Amino acid sequence: xxxxxxxxxxxxxxxxxxxxxxxxxxxxxxxxxxxxxxxxxxxxxxxxxxxxxxxxxxxxxxxxxxxxxxxxxxxxxxxxxxxxxxxxxxxxxxxxxxxxxxxxxxxxxxxxxxxxxxxxxxxxxxxxxxxxxxxxxxxxxxxxxxxxxxxxxxxxxxxxxxxxxxxxxxxxxxxxxxxxxxxxxxxxxxxxxxxxxxxxxxxxxxxxxxxxxxxxxxxxxxxxxxxxxxxxxxxxxxxxxxxxxxxxxxxxxxxxxxxxxxxxxxxxxxxxxxxxxxxxxxxxxxxxxxxxxxxxxxxxxxxxxxxxxxxxxxxxxxxxxxxxxxxxxxxxxxxxxxxxxxxxxxxxxxxxxx
Amino acid sequence: xxxxxxxxxxxxxxxxxxxxxxxxxxxxxxxxxxxxxxxxxxxxxxxxxxxxxxxxxxxxxxxxxxxxxxxxxxxxxxxxxxxxxxxxxxxxxxxxxxxxxxxxxxxxxxx
Numbered sequence: 001x002x003x004x005x006x007x008x009x010x011x012x013x014x015x016x017x018x019x020x021x022x023x024x025x026x027x028x029x030x031x032x033x034x035x036x037x038x039x040x041x042x043x044x045x046x047x048x049x050x051x052x053x054x055x056x057x058x059x060x061x062x063x064x065x066x067x068x069x070x071x072x073x074x075x076x077x078x079x080x081x082x083x084x085x086x087x088x089x090x091x092x093x094x095x096x097x098x099x100x101x102x103x104x105x106x107x108x109x110x111x112x113x114x115x116x117x118x119x120x121x122x123x124x125x126x127x128x129x130x131x132x133x134x135x136x137x138x139x140x141x142x143x144x145x146x147x148x149x150x151x152x153x154x155x156x157x158x159x160x161x162x163x164x165x166x167x168x169x170x171x172x173x174x175x176x177x178x179x180x181x182x183x184x185x186x187x188x189x190x191x192x193x194x195x196x197x198x199x200x201x202x203x204x205x206x207x208x209x210x211x212x213x214x215x216x217x218x219x220x221x222x223x224x225x226x227x228x229x230x231x232x233x234x235x236x237x238x239x240x241x242x243x244x245x246x247x248x249x250x251x252x253x254x255x256x257x258x259x260x261x262x263x264x265x266x267x268x269x270x271x272x273x274x275x276x277x278x279x280x281x282x283x284x285x286x287x288x289x290x291x292x293x294x295x296x297x298x299x300x301x302x303x304x305x306x307x308x309x310x311x312x313x314x315x316x317x318x319x320x321x322x323x324x325x326x327x328x329x330x331x332x333x334x335x336x337x338x339x340x341x342x343x344x345x346x347x348x349x350x351x352x353x354x
Numbered sequence: 355x356x357x358x359x360x361x362x363x364x365x366x367x368x369x370x371x372x373x374x375x376x377x378x379x380x381x382x383x384x385x386x387x388x389x390x391x392x393x394x395x396x397x398x399x400x401x402x403x404x405x406x407x408x409x410x411x412x413x414x415x416x417x418x419x420x421x422x423x424x425x426x427x428x429x430x431x432x433x434x435x436x437x438x439x440x441x442x443x444x445x446x447x448x449x450x451x452x453x454x455x456x457x458x459x460x461x462x463x464x465x
Contacts (some may be wrong), residue, residue, distance in 0.1 A: 011408050092454055170369050270415060273434070313415030326410055328399040331377060331386055336397070344370040345448040347361070347441065350421040351398075352378040353388045 067105040079353055083117035141187045145196050148187070149203060154182040157317030174208075181213040193224045200231055218244055226252035236298050237259045240268025261290035263303050268312045278314060285311040323348070355420065356392055358438060362445070363395045369454055370427065372446065374398070378419065379454045380405040427452055 064079045067090065078090035078098075087101050088109075102110050103327045134140065156173055163169045181204040188197040201217035208214055214237075221234055226248055237255070245265040254259050262284045269281035285307045288295075294303025316324055326338040338348070363373050377396030379385040382400060401408030404420065415420075424433035424444050433444045442458040449456050 096464060187355065236409055265415070271417060309413060310415055311411070317414060317423075317431065319431050319433055322425060323425050323431050324413070326376070326399060327411060330397050331382065331389060331400050336399075339429065341372045341374060342429050343447060345374050345427060345452070346371075346425040346429075347362070347373045347445070348376065348425060349373060349396075349417045350376045350378065350414070350425040351355070352406070352419050353385055354379070 001020060014026075029106065031338065065112075067109050070104055070106055070283055072106055080113070080116055080134055083113045089111050092176060136191050136194060138188055138191035138196035141191065142196050145184055145187050145200060148180060150311050152207075153175065163291075177207040178211050178213060181208040181211065182215075185213055185216060198225055198230065201225075202234070205234060209237065219247070222248045222251065226253040227257060231257045235264060238264065240264050240271075242268050255292065256295050259288060259295040259303055260286055260297060262292070263297070263307060266307070266310060270310055273318075278318070283313065358395060358441075360393065360395055360432070362441075362458065364406050365458060366456065367450075369401060369449055369456060371449065372397075372451060376401055376414075376416075378406045378408060378411055424448065 029184065037062075045183065064077055066075050067078055068075050074090075076090075078092055080095055081087060081091045082089040084099075086103070087099050088105070089097050089099050091097050102113060105113065133332070138145075155176060159169060159172055163172060182202075184200040185204060188194065188200045191197055197220070201221045204213050204217040204219075218234065218238060222244060223226075225231060231248075231252070231254070238248070238261075242265055243263050245268070248261045249258060249265070252261060266281045266284040266288070271279040272278070272281075288303050288307040289311065293302060294309070295303045297303060297306070312324075315321075327335070328337075329335055338346070359373060362371075374395040375396055377385055377398040378401040379388075380403055385400075388392050388394070399410055401410050406416075411421075419458070420423075420435060420437075422433075422441070423431055424436055426432050426448050432448060433440075436444045446456055446458060
């Protein structure tokens, strides 16, 4: 409710009050003028109620209205500025503002004020919500993030021109990338669920991998974007870290993300000799084989056969089990079998010359 | 690794013992050359041209190299990833079960 532009009216005052009158509405002006004569008397007797008002420009049609006191005898034209808990603030035609207690107003005006208050509160709430949403969307940091990442890219381009040696270039870029990641992560801290935040997390994971910033980005991706398409890309980077994978499985609903996370987790657990880890790995693998066999990994290989192989390994390649036979060729191309060596103590050594 | 393995194979040559490798080098010619040059005295399966992604290491769920299994005379897996002195001790134990008393010592330094 903006105070409207005041119409320039120069009229003789009655007492200390500005003279009333609506230039556009003679009838209204007469009522107000008559009432104000009484009002003035009342004020003079010490019972102050209202000051007089002149009709106001644009507000005349929309916002200015006639206010009546509780007795029904006194009226004034004024524009509502604000409704407080137990009072209204009215803008008089002379631009002055007066606070009137609600109990001094007629019932109709009190109802009007109550509705106006409701509308004002709703409007304020909507504004607050819109601003909170914009903040959550990261609207206020989008440009800053973009400028930061563009700046990084530009510095990298410059370095590429001045530093031909690949290793030297990498060494120069890495700390810059980490610093940029730190700044970007800081910028989106207040909007961790926003799209711009997701971009920052993924940027950090790609550009500053294996840093504390990347670890933080991973955790935030899991917390806020478990079911996003980016999560499937991120899974190979999470590797077999059981803490992250457990966290992901707690929140993710997307069946592909879940199946991939379960498989990564099972692979990590399968390398662990503890009975609890083995039990969990077997459970996860059985579930994958039964329910998610067709889900494909990053190399587009279905999980089913992979899970079956791993299940076989977990169940059979443990201490106390007879080792599965190996049939193959030696380095000279001669066929032989592991079981050819039954009766001997065998060290089976998976090795490579690298 | 190589000196320790070479030494074991040499020392236990007259015992019921075998060291069997599963080699995951992609280039067969090159590993043959290495075997000759470094005098690697044990037999190995070749894991194929896919290297560490080959069929044997895949079936055995090998994700780290080297990975070591120690089997007794019945082919039962008894130890996993026992290396160096732990491997020597495991072999001494398993051979003792077969009535073979051995004392393993190494002249060459382990890598």
